Amino acid sequence: MPTVRFRDRTIDCSRGALLRTVLRDAGLTPHNGLADRLNCGGLGTCGTCAVGVEGATSDPTARERRRLDFPPHDPDDGLRLACQTRVRGDLDVTKHDGFWGQHVDEDEGEDEDED
16 A cells, blocks of 8 residues: 655555545645645646645546646656656655745756756
8 A cells, every 4th residue: 555745644555545535535735825725626737736646546647647747847856746647656746936836946957956
């Protein structure tokens, strides 16, 4: 049985479960602020459930790829939509700042002293 680690919680879930459902069933949300109420309800169209994921998941769906290729998201940030991502094994999930969770640490991996 896979485990999902999110915001200092560990949740057991079934293999193949949707990440959004796993979080919601545990009383957690993959959304920030008002996005918890203002979202597409898991249809993969709004992008507000974008999260960083480390671990075994399903491949991105076409709908997910299209949404994450559209601003304010950047396809190079490696985010996933919780509503489109199926849990295939243990996961570490991170929610970034911003309405859509789009504020991935921009200076990660960059030199600080660029002149």
